[in-house]
Amino acid sequence: MSTPKPPQPSLSVQRGNYTTSLSGPLLFVGLRTLTIPIQYLILTRSTAFFPLKPLTVPQTLLLTLPSYIAFKHITWSLLLMRERMTVPFAFFGGISDLAFECLTSYIYTLHDINPFYSPSLLLPGAILTIAGVSTELISEVQRYVYKSNPRNKGKIYTGGLWGVVRNVNYACNILFAFGYATAAGGVVYGCAYAGIYVLNFVYNAVPGIEEYMRGKYGAQWEGVERRVKWRLCPGIY
Numbered sequence: 001m002s003t004p005k006p007p008q009p010s011l012s013v014q015r016g017n018y019t020t021s022l023s024g025p026l027l028f029v030g031l032r033t034l035t036i037p038i039q040y041l042i043l044t045r046s047t048a049f050f051p052l053k054p055l056t057v058p059q060t061l062l063l064t065l066p067s068y069i070a071f072k073h074i075t076w077s078l079l080l081m082r083e084r085m086t087v088p089f090a091f092f093g094g095i096s097d098l099a100f101e102c103l104t105s106y107i108y109t110l111h112d113i114n115p116f117y118s119p120s121l122l123l124p125g126a127i128l129t130i131a132g133v134s135t136e137l138i139s140e141v142q143r144y145v146y147k148s149n150p151r152n153k154g155k156i157y158t159g160g161l162w163g164v165v166r167n168v169n170y171a172c173n174i175l176f177a178f179g180y181a182t183a184a185g186g187v188v189y190g191c192a193y194a195g196i197y198v199l200n201f202v203y204n205a206v207p208g209i210e211e212y213m214r215g216k217y218g219a220q221w222e223g224v225e226r227r228v229k230w231r232l233c234p235g236i237y
Contacts, residue, residue: 024085031094032070042105107185116186123185132176
């Protein structure tokens with residue numbers, strides 16, 4: 001007689017739970033959509049939307065970046081995420097992303113007194129952000145298409161960049177977090193915020209997902225670990 005699995009914390013991804021629920025995804029989408037008007041208000045130092053203030057080129061770019069990140073999150077939550085999204089998970093995820101984006105927009109408004117800010121970092125940071133978000137989205141779509149094919153039931157996808165590092169999505173998160181923060185506040189802020197992502201992934205998310213994969217797929221996952229040696233960054237980790 002098998003031992004029933006303990007319930008998973010509501011703040012975590014519900015691994016193996018493929019039941020559907022609208023409340024979590026809708027809350028998450030609502031919170032992620034909020035970032036667009038809120039970042040506009042912060043970047044323009046406005047307290048109301050009307051009359052609309054014109055955006056400078058840097059402001060436009062720094063509004064576009066979180067909007068693109070939010071688009072990726074919304075696409076993932078509505079179309080690509082297979083596990084159930086709980087309301088606590090949706091709230092925490094939506095609020096934490098929104099808080100980071102608000103802080104980042106505010107830090108940009110202090111660029112005149114920020115000794116680490118350089119306008120020359122705006123474009124490279126934006127390119128890193130767009131590259132990270134786009135790569136993650138493409139990789140997630142590739143994995144979703146593979147897993148949606150009945151012939152691949154029970155198989156682990158290792159195509160594309162999933163054959164280079166085992167956690168492409170987390171690696172891309174670090175890349176776009178560094179790029180976005182650097183564009184708005186300089187390299188020091190970029191390293192500080194990307195460092196938070198690295199610590200979370202190295203000590204929390206990566207061990208958690210790999211333990212789950214090991215338990216679910218057994219020898220197949222061990223084979224993946226032998227073929228794909230790196231967890232996040234080739235040659236480093």
